[in-house]
Amino acid sequence: MYSKSVRQIITVKERHIQILGIVLGAFYAIFIAWLYWVEPKSLEQVPAKAQESIENVTTKTQIAIGTYEIDRAKFNEGLAAFRQDNFIVARDNFEKADPERRDAQTQFYIAYSFYRQGFGRVSNDDALFKSGLERTNSVIALDKNFKSGDANLQLKTPIELKNEFEEGLKVTASDFNPLKVLRERK
């Protein structure tokens, strides 16, 4: 009777230690893997990196369960900057509003900002147009039937915008037409 109860105590304790070892080992291993993933430069950076990771995980979870939403305040700030032709600030706000690049409307505005900033009467900025083309393709991938309701935009769909970018990147005889300087930005 005595030996049986002692054996039971030993077994239970060992089992507890094993469970504790597995849990602690797993947590510590995950922590180390996380450190190697985020690569903080100092101990002071660790809390900031942790917060960043938590926000990232939260956004990814929202995407997974279908509750992802853009930051409306940042989007409105971006839109205001866009309408004032301050495209760099506008893009920064749009990026912050949609960090996961999941919203077709926000991505369309980012692409449009590349068009308006890169547009030139004599020549277009190829680098900006290439970036804009990439973003337009991502808008098409997100929602190929997307149509903007903004009355200030002449190009309402990503297909039209894509055409503008592709035409702007091509070198053709019409590029040397002096009347080209009279064309208007859309």
Place this chain on the structure above:
Amino acid sequence: MSQVTSSKSEDKELSDENLFVVDGELLETSESANRILIQGENLELKTKDHKNEEQRTTAAGSQIQYIFLPFIFLTVALLGGLRLSAEDNAFLFLKPALVCLIYATLLLILFFRAGLLTLDGWFSENFPTLKNVANAVVLLALFFASTQIFNSLLPERGLPFWVFAFCFFWTLWNNLFVEFHGKRLLQSLGSVFALAFVAKYLLLSCLTAPASANWWSGLIENPTQEAFTWLLDLPHFSAGTGYIQFFAIIFYLLGLFLLPASTKK
């Protein structure tokens, strides 16, 4: 008078007939009998003490095996890839090269071959599932630590990386076909790791030029070191890196020393 005497003797016979008769041997209540009793009691107490002792030993052994060993090996895994930048002592986390994983696998095979670990002593169908899982966690931690130890001891790039990698491969490959004892293997590993540590963190770091404002001033101040740094493609790390890696190796060897060959009771 004679009648009276005869009547008395008859009474005595009658009373003797009424007595109980007890059959049996006489036992001596001697000291030896008492001693036997005391010895029996002591034996029982000793058995209880032994069981309590066994219980304590088992609990302590389990704590070392399932909590302390994974902790120590995972700490080695953390420190093994950590370097400090020469400019501002910032943390640099270097992920292990593929060759480190291969060497760690070879090293684990070597541990099993040398008897430092026995496969059926760590995994068995007779063990409860929980124990098998807990043992797997310990061995995984050992694998990560071994990988990061090679990451720590191999130079980061250039010619020294390939020279060190070849030397490690040569040693591990040779050892695979040698009859080893666990203790001898530990001694051999300790000496190989110590040699690699001295070569990397003392010899090569002496050849590495200190961080200077520009290439030209560095060449004028330390021409030889600049030449070696350029020829051998040596990275600049802070002196603190050597200290961190020293403790990583010490912890790893301590973990190996504490690692039981089998978890069977």
